[in-house]
Amino acid sequence: MQFAAGGGDGVDFFQVVPVEAARTQFLASLGGRLTGVEEVPLLQALGRVTAGPISALFDLPGFDRSTVDGFAVRARDTFGAQESLPAYLRLAGEVQMGRAPDIVLKAGEAARIATGGMLPAGADAVLMLEHSEVLAPDELGALRSVAPGENVIRRDEDAQAGGPLLPGGRLVRSHDLGLLAAAGVTRLAVRRRPRVAVLSSGDEVVPPEQQPAMGQTRDANSYALAGATVEAGGEPILLGILPDRYDDVAAALRSAVSTADLVVVSGGSSVGTRDLTAKAIAGLGQPGILVHGLAVKPGKPTILALAGQTPVVGLPGHPVSALVIFQLLVRPVIRTLQGLHPDAPAGPILTAELGRNLASAAGRLDVVRVTVRTEAGRLVAEPLLGKSGLLSTLVQADGWVEVPEAREGLRAGEMVQVHLFLR
Amino acid sequence: MQFAAGGGDGVDFFQVVPVEAARTQFLASLGGRLTGVEEVPLLQALGRVTAGPISALFDLPGFDRSTVDGFAVRARDTFGAQESLPAYLRLAGEVQMGRAPDIVLKAGEAARIATGGMLPAGADAVLMLEHSEVLAPDELGALRSVAPGENVIRRDEDAQAGGPLLPGGRLVRSHDLGLLAAAGVTRLAVRRRPRVAVLSSGDEVVPPEQQPAMGQTRDANSYALAGATVEAGGEPILLGILPDRYDDVAAALRSAVSTADLVVVSGGSSVGTRDLTAKAIAGLGQPGILVHGLAVKPGKPTILALAGQTPVVGLPGHPVSALVIFQLLVRPVIRTLQGLHPDAPAGPILTAELGRNLASAAGRLDVVRVTVRTEAGRLVAEPLLGKSGLLSTLVQADGWVEVPEAREGLRAGEMVQVHLFLR
Numbered sequence: 001m002q003f004a005a006g007g008g009d010g011v012d013f014f015q016v017v018p019v020e021a022a023r024t025q026f027l028a029s030l031g032g033r034l035t036g037v038e039e040v041p042l043l044q045a046l047g048r049v050t051a052g053p054i055s056a057l058f059d060l061p062g063f064d065r066s067t068v069d070g071f072a073v074r075a076r077d078t079f080g081a082q083e084s085l086p087a088y089l090r091l092a093g094e095v096q097m098g099r100a101p102d103i104v105l106k107a108g109e110a111a112r113i114a115t116g117g118m119l120p121a122g123a124d125a126v127l128m129l130e131h132s133e134v135l136a137p138d139e140l141g142a143l144r145s146v147a148p149g150e151n152v153i154r155r156d157e158d159a160q161a162g163g164p165l166l167p168g169g170r171l172v173r174s175h176d177l178g179l180l181a182a183a184g185v186t187r188l189a190v191r192r193r194p195r196v197a198v199l200s201s202g203d204e205v206v207p208p209e210q211q212p213a214m215g216q217t218r219d220a221n222s223y224a225l226a227g228a229t230v231e232a233g234g235e236p237i238l239l240g241i242l243p244d245r246y247d248d249v250a251a252a253l254r255s256a257v258s259t260a261d262l263v264v265v266s267g268g269s270s271v272g273t274r275d276l277t278a279k280a281i282a283g284l285g286q287p288g289i290l291v292h293g294l295a296v297k298p299g300k301p302t303i304l305a306l307a308g309q310t311p312v313v314g315l316p317g318h319p320v321s322a323l324v325i326f327q328l329l330v331r332p333v334i335r336t337l338q339g340l341h342p343d344a345p346a347g348p349i350l351t352a353e354l355g356r357n358l359a360s361a362a363g364r365l366d367v368v369r370v371t372v373r374t375e376a377g378r379l380v381a382e383p384l385l386g387k388s389g390l391l392s393t394l395v396q397a398d399g400w401v402e403v404p405e406a407r408e409g410l411r412a413g414e415m416v417q418v419h420l421f422l423r
Numbered sequence: 424m425q426f427a428a429g430g431g432d433g434v435d436f437f438q439v440v441p442v443e444a445a446r447t448q449f450l451a452s453l454g455g456r457l458t459g460v461e462e463v464p465l466l467q468a469l470g471r472v473t474a475g476p477i478s479a480l481f482d483l484p485g486f487d488r489s490t491v492d493g494f495a496v497r498a499r500d501t502f503g504a505q506e507s508l509p510a511y512l513r514l515a516g517e518v519q520m521g522r523a524p525d526i527v528l529k530a531g532e533a534a535r536i537a538t539g540g541m542l543p544a545g546a547d548a549v550l551m552l553e554h555s556e557v558l559a560p561d562e563l564g565a566l567r568s569v570a571p572g573e574n575v576i577r578r579d580e581d582a583q584a585g586g587p588l589l590p591g592g593r594l595v596r597s598h599d600l601g602l603l604a605a606a607g608v609t610r611l612a613v614r615r616r617p618r619v620a621v622l623s624s625g626d627e628v629v630p631p632e633q634q635p636a637m638g639q640t641r642d643a644n645s646y647a648l649a650g651a652t653v654e655a656g657g658e659p660i661l662l663g664i665l666p667d668r669y670d671d672v673a674a675a676l677r678s679a680v681s682t683a684d685l686v687v688v689s690g691g692s693s694v695g696t697r698d699l700t701a702k703a704i705a706g707l708g709q710p711g712i713l714v715h716g717l718a719v720k721p722g723k724p725t726i727l728a729l730a731g732q733t734p735v736v737g738l739p740g741h742p743v744s745a746l747v748i749f750q751l752l753v754r755p756v757i758r759t760l761q762g763l764h765p766d767a768p769a770g771p772i773l774t775a776e777l778g779r780n781l782a783s784a785a786g787r788l789d790v791v792r793v794t795v796r797t798e799a800g801r802l803v804a805e806p807l808l809g810k811s812g813l814l815s816t817l818v819q820a821d822g823w824v825e826v827p828e829a830r831e832g833l834r835a836g837e838m839v840q841v842h843l844f845l846r
Contacts, residue, residue, distance in 0.1 A: 042631070043659075046650045060815075063637055067741075067812050069694045097667070097693060098627030100637035114693030116627055116740065118638035129694075158815045166818065171846045174654055178647030178742045179814040181631040182640070204521030204539055208465065208604040214486055214523035215541035217605070224601030227469045231597055236466075244520070270520060270537030271492045317539065319601045344846055345771040389490050391602040392483075392581045395589065423594045423767055 016293040016300060018405055019328055019365045025290055026304045026311065026329060027336055033309060035192040035261055035337050042180055045172045047233065048190035049338040052168040056183050059156035063100070064119040068151045071110040071132055071140065072123035075148040086133065086141030095120060110140060119152060126151035159183060169339035191338040193235040196330075197260035198225045199252060201242040202273045202317065220319045220391060221266040225326060231346065232331040233338060234262070244273050249280040257284055257310045262333055266315040266322045267301065274301055277314050281305045284312065295405065296365045298388035299325040320388040324367045324400075347422040350399070351415055352379035358410045360403040369397035372418055381418050397421070439716040439723060441828055442751055442788045448713055449727045449734065449752060450759055456732060458615040458684055458760050465603055468595045470656065471613035472761040475591040479606050482579035486523070487542040491574045494533040494555055494563065495546035498571040509556065509564030518543060533563060542575060549574035582606060592762035614761040616658040619753075620683035621648045622675060624665035625696045625740065643742045643814060644689040648749060654769065655754040656761060657685070667696050672703040680707055680733045685756055689738040689745045690724070697724055700737050704728045707735065718828065719788045721811035722748040743811040747790045747823075770845040773822070774838055778805035781833045783826040792820035795841055804841050820844070 037051040066072065073089060081087035094112035095101045103111050105122030113119070113126060125146040133141045158179075159165055165183055166176055172190070180188065200219045208218045219241055226236035239256055242249045242265070256263045267277040282289050284307035291304040298321035303314030311333055315322040332342035352372055360366040370381040381401055386393030399420040403410055410416060460474040489495065496512065504510035517535035518524045526534050528545030536542070536549060548569040556564045581602075582588055588606055589599055595613070603611065623642045631641045642664055649659035662679055665672045665688070679686045690700040705712050707730035714727040721744035726737030734756055738745040755765035775795055783789040793804040804824055809816030822843040826833055833839060 042646055043649055046653055061640060061812075062635065065640075065812070067810055096638075097625065097696075098636075098639050114695055116625065116640065116693055153810060153812050157810075158813050165815075173844055173846075174647050174650030175742075175746055175814060175817040175844075177650040178643040178746070179818050181646035182643035182742075182814060184631055184634070184641055186632045202520065202539065208607055209609045211607070212485065213521075215519075216521050217484060217488075217539065218607055220601040220605035223465055223604035224597050226466055227597030227600040230469055270539055272537055273520075319598075319605075323598055323601070340846070345843075348768040348770065348772055350772075351774075387490055387576060387580075389484075389488070389576050390581050391598060391605060392588075394598040395602050420768075421596055421598075423596075423763070 016295045017291045018295045018363070022291045022294055022304060023329055023332060027332060027342055029287070029290060029306050030311065030333065030336055033337065034339050035194050037189050038192050039187050039189050042177060042186050042188065045188050045190055046174065046177060048172055048193070049340055050166050050168050050170045050172060051189040051191055053164055054166045054180070054185060054188060056159035056161055056163050056165050058184065059161050060158035060183055061153055061155065063155050065153045066113045066115055066117045066119060066126045066151060067153055068126055068128045069114050070126050070128040070151065072105065072113045072119050073110045073125055073127050073142065073146065074105055074107065074122060075125040075146050075150065077108055078127060078142045078145040081142040081145045083143045086143055087145070088135070089140050089142060091138045091140055124148045124152070171340060193233060194261040194334050194337040195237055195259070196229045196234040196334065197237045197239050197256035197263045198222050198229065199239045199242055199256065199263070199265040201244070201249060201265060201267060201277055202270065203244045205241045207241065221315070221317070221322050224319055224323055225264055225266065225315070228323060228326045228331070229334065232334040234334040244276055246276055246280060249276060250283055253280050253284055253312070257307045257312065260310065261337055262330070263310060263312040264315060264326075264330060265312070267303075267317050270317070273317065274314075278303055281307075281312055281314055294325070295363055296324070296328070296367065297360075298367070299328070302329070304329065318388040319391050320369075320394050323394065328367075345419065348420040350379065350418045350420055352381040352418050354401070354410055354412055354414045354416045355380045355382035356412045358383055358403055360407060360409045362408045363405050365405050366403035368401050368403060369393055370399060370401050370418055371396065372398045372420070381416055439718045440714045441718045441786070445714045445717055445727060446752055446755060450755060450765055452710070452713060452729050453734065453756065453759055456760065457762050458617050460612050461615050462610050462612050465600060465609050465611065468603075468611050468613055469597065469600060471595055471616070472763055473589050473591050473593045473595060474612040474614055476587055477589045477603070477608060477611060479582035479584055479586050479588050481607065482584050483581035483606055484576060484578065486578050488576045489536045489538055489540045489542060489549045489574060490576055491549055491551045492537050493549050493551040493574065495528065495536045495542050496533045496548055496550050496565065496569065497528055497530065497545060498548040498569050498573065500531055501550060501565045501568040504565040504568045506566050509566055510568070511558070512563050512565060514561045514563055547571045547575070594763060616656060617684040617757050617760040618660055618682070619652045619657040619757065620660045620662050620679035620686045621645050621652065622662045622665055622679065622686070622688040624667070624672060624688060624690060624700055625693065626667045628664045630664065644738070644740070644745050647742055647746055648687055648689065648738070651746060651749045651754070652757065655757040657757040667699055669699055669703060672699060673706055676703050676707055676735070680730045680735065683733065684760055685753070686733060686735045687738060687749070687753060688735070690726070690740050693740070696740065697737075701726055704730075704735055704737055717748070718786055719747070719751070719790065720783075721790070722751070725752070727752065741811040742814050743817050746817065751790075768842065771843040773802065773841045773843055775802035775804040775841050777824070777833050777835055777837045777839050778803045779835045781806055781826055783830060783832045785831045786828050788828050789826035791824050791826060792816055793822060793824050793841055794819065795821045795843075804839055
């Protein structure tokens with residue numbers, strides 16, 4: 001632990017950079033690189049990202065299929081039919097489920113068909129059961145007319161052979177699994193989950209399973225950041241706690257950079273640890289540190305760097321600050337490395353009335369934890385103004401509100417967007 | 424495959440039940456039952472639900488800790504200090520990180536301390552580095568006064584020994600992992616993920632890896648429903664495809680009920696398969712079928728039942744209908760069985776302008792797939808009016824809009840809530 005020559009948080013001599021500009025620069029520095037491709041069985045593709053477009057090998061459903069229970073007909077045989085003047089049709093047979101019917105409908109004929117059944121040759125529409133009356137074992141009346149194609153899914157209406165099923169860069173959801181299964185796609189190519197090396201630093205930090213001596217602190221950041229990595233779609237690699245010794249920090253970071261897609265080191269809370277971390281990150285090689293110091297609260301002493309092709313993020317030591325910066329700057333990298341758009345809400349967003357004035361500084365983005373309550377039928381977002389060293393206030397929060405750079409604060413009663421935590 | 428005696432969708436002779444009433448009845452029928460408890464390592468608790476409240480064993484952080492870099496002081500020694508009239512303090516030493524300091528501050532003394540450092544005995548506040556000037560190796564000037572407790576986290580400010588860390592029934596998020604790690608909780612008791620048996624039925628259905636003959640259809644529902652189960656926090660058990668034979672369906676359902684926490688069978692698309700499924704569900708024993716037929720589009724021919732203590736849901740065969748009913752009625756059960764509130768948005772909700780008129784029937788809930796586009800700076804939700812047998816329209820959708828029971832439709836230009844799919 002040593003003291004920096006300069007001011008209190010070690011970044012006074014750096015010009016702080018607006019979050020949006022820093023993010024744009026950091027994401028651009030990735031140069032469009034993506035993680036590699038791996039093939040996984042269908043069910044394991046859930047929540048993964050398609051490596052490229054997936055095309056249908058066959059028409060879907062592959063045959064003209066009834067969407068109702070009723071009678072396959074030639075539509076023109078029903079034209080003009082109504083309750084008072086049914087069109088009479090001869091029953092030529094019944095379509096069996098799961099088989100190509102051997103019936104060929106001739107003029108004036110119909111065939112029983114169930115939902116999902118294959119239309120027999122000659123039929124071009126289905127008359128619903130409730131619009132028919134059976135007059136004799138082999139005769140029925142159509143009580144209304146049907147148009148060609150009515151109550152039918154065409155053989156290629158869900159997908160055409162060679163046509164698109166899913167685009168590349170698509171986060172696969174449950175309904176996508178359904179379409180892929182229907183199309184016979186049982187394995188698919190997805191992007192490897194970005195491997196995120198997670199390190200903590202500081203002589204005072206001990207692992208959670210260890211009873212800390214007086215003055216020591218258990219490592220909260222590694223676990224919070226590993227969890228946030230999983231939530232963002234990455235694969236965390238916990239590399240433990242670094243002591244405040246340059247050689248150890250430098251060696252650990254070099255090793256992390258060579259194996260991970262992204263390195264996240266929370267810099268210890270003291271300026272000495274932070275300076276040491278910054279020096280070790282700078283020592284990883286070109287292009288080096290891109291941004292040191294962000295116009296954001298909490299999270300000002302953040303470092304964004306690129307070691308060769310590997311992004312490295314030096315996060316503040318305070319757990320709340322580290323998690324805020326993770327959401328603003330690390331999650332977008334994890335998404336970008338898989339080919340997803342960097343920005344997408346991680347959970348519900350709710351519009352509520354701000355419960356009290358929030359002071360901020362112009363040019364600085366403030367991220368404020370809030371609870372949400374109902375008051376006389378209105379939703380009210382109440383700021384939780386705890387210190388950023390207190391995890392309990394984040395745990396108590398229902399979500400967060402941002403005070404944009406352009407504002408010097410928000411007034412009680414203003415409508416704000418609350419980013420809710422999933423629950 | 425047989426035809427029912429009655430109308431087209433097999434539920435005409437049942438009175439359709441409003442979705443909200445059906446859901447309330449179905450959830451109440453669970454009688455507050457929860458899945459069992461299992462202990463998992465900290466990282467694996469992410470996304471799981473706490474089985475009970477978790478208390479702190481120790482105070483957190485466990486010692487009075489500095490939140491800034493500066494000087495530990497006795498606050499009263501700084502009272503009245505200002506730039507033009509500093510308070511002079513004698514430097515008694517430096518607090519080492521990760522150790523209990525052996526310094527005891529006497530009147531007029533200060534000790535160097537870094538963020539995260541433990542306050543020495545006698546100190547009750549920290550003066551920030553930037554509010555001090557070092558005058559001599561062992562003398563400094565305080566350029567402003569600090570209040571008792573300023574820049575300090577009290578020894579029990581994040582948690583008190585014996586006090587609450589997390590409540591029971593809490594979905595564990597990344598920040599919760601941080602607090603638990605800080606408190607030394609490395610294993611915790613969570614609810615077992617509900618096991619959801621997933622079955623498809625219908626003679627026409629074949630597994631996705633099989634090339635369907637003409638008239639056959641690959642099983643999309645099993646995979647879509649398994650994915651939706653994972654998204655909802657459950658553990659899917661794929662039990663395959665049931666033929667249209669009562670004995671086989673009844674035996675498979677009996678076996679599923681005895682091993683799973685919840686059974687979901689998509690009933691085939693034809694009325695014959697549906698009738699057979701309904702009969703087999705009814706045959707599982709008391710209390711039996713609670714609801715048969717819902718006032719919803721799509722998804723009317725839904726069955727809600729309880730076989731002994733196991734909820735059983737008969738879903739429509741059309742994949743879009745099956746997934747809509749899953750979100751409305753199955754996801755709430757999976758959540759309830761873990762002790763979560765049944766309702767919580769699964770993703771972002773966005774307010775947009777409806778792009779065209781939507782017709783509906785009074786008394787019926789309509790769930791309509793939409794895409795969202797930007798038009799002259801406004802968000803517009805455009806209904807995708809595809810057949811519920813078409814998965815491609817669900818895959819193309821950005822989310823869905825509900826037309827409530829009380830409305831006979833929505834007008835173009837109305838503001839609607841779009842439930843977005845995560846992406």
